[in-house]
Amino acid sequence: MQKLMVGEGMSVLDIGCGWGGLAIELAKQGAAEVLGISLSQEQLTLARQRAEEAGFAEEARFDFCDYRDLQGEFDRIVSVGMFEHVGPASYGSFFRAIEEHLAPDGIAVVHSIGRMAPPGGKDPWVDKYIFPGGYIPSLSETLSVVERMGLWVTDIEILRLHYAETLAHWYERFQSRREKALELFDERFCRMWEYYLAACEMMFRNGNLMVFQLQLAHKRDAVPLTREYLYDTRRSGAAIDAGAPLRLGSGCRCSEGRGFQTASVPERVLR
Template structure:
């Protein structure tokens, strides 16, 4: 516990060696995260974090695919237990108090679409396309042609089936491909929840790839978890059990590599508590269907997943994590000079949503 508290605490909970007699796991984690700054400042922890960052491995193509498979190729039925209807597995965008998870995820997609300044017929590259929800939304709402790439075979199959069922196979296609293997150029590039899997050694490669694939008058939007503090190491428990090869960047790391790629940062937005609220919804939904999760896997897996969702919520609610949205372009005038266009687009897009869909449970 002293030398590696995250790993020891998580494993103790998974193995049933840690029991909570009063209160909940969230109560315990909330208490512990109140002292996170003091713990991180301890010489032992500073040395461990520095060592961990120095030991992080490059996520070459084969390793990246193995890391993705570890998490995203789990049974689709598991994700149906706690995600929204569209299987959005990234930070939602809560615009109103008491908003449902489905509505907040729909608001996130509208927010991203607004920043992309889509036009009919736009060629869009979606890096890390997941189960295809965002790609399908951009095709339906903006009549865009979208190429989604993923390293998850499970997500690829599900996304392709969704495109076919929606009658959008002529507009949306999904490929099992690493971002470094993409060819051609695109009017828009979007990446949501994928940059956390790139690794600091490949940041330059990532943004150089974005720059080379983005047309001269194009716009890109990168949505990523980030930290509000200087660069650090990966969490040992998360790295071992949840996201091997994952790394949460500091904004300073991202900006330094964007500058070297010769791209303009035309907008930066920091989403602070939105992911904490998203994770709270996910945790509560998972708990409501926990028995079904145990049928898919086992009790130890369920305890692991509980710890994952609860700990991540506290990292966003009490710890140093947030979400960055970076809008990038080759030209300084690729987007309007004020941000009014974002709100205008979102309001118009929301007005176009049927009332029965807008307020679904």
């Protein structure tokens, strides 16, 4: 959230807004106008309901819209977990949309699963059953397109094991509600979902998957010169105890610790 440097009165575009959580949080933090766009009617329906229940229906709006059909200018642009579904053939149109709709002093942040290896193919099982048409980008093929857009890359951060921990929590939470899932679907679905979560966790722990965040801007001085602004001021500048555990840490008008066990396989995956 700090990478966006959202201030009061700003307009924010959320490309691929999911179920609306990020857009609503940005509105809570003072953004005057947040527009979330999606091509999923189910997501839009729930996102609007959540914004209404949170009391931010005016500040956080959600439209059925393709990023290639955008109009208008935004102070901030964010996209979380959507770039994996763009595909290399459309990288140019994706970053061109950011370049065209980001205000001159604006900041954009793109958060995506990526690979720490050269461009590669797809996992056939995931492509068939989980994310048809998805593609995990490498940094090399992503940055080569960003460079052609004339945008400054003001920050790159690689989250190496964070998503492995996320998947582990998802697995545990699924197990705690497995009986409910079984009522809604069937045993085949449950076993497939367990396999997906466990296999993906292992790819982040021992394979070549990671998460990257790109911070982009038109101007080289759009963000502070150092990364200190990203961290809690109570911790910035202070020496970090090497023995202490590290916390993972927490417009458009379309429709009008310290210690990760990196090499081991968790017992739950072996069961």
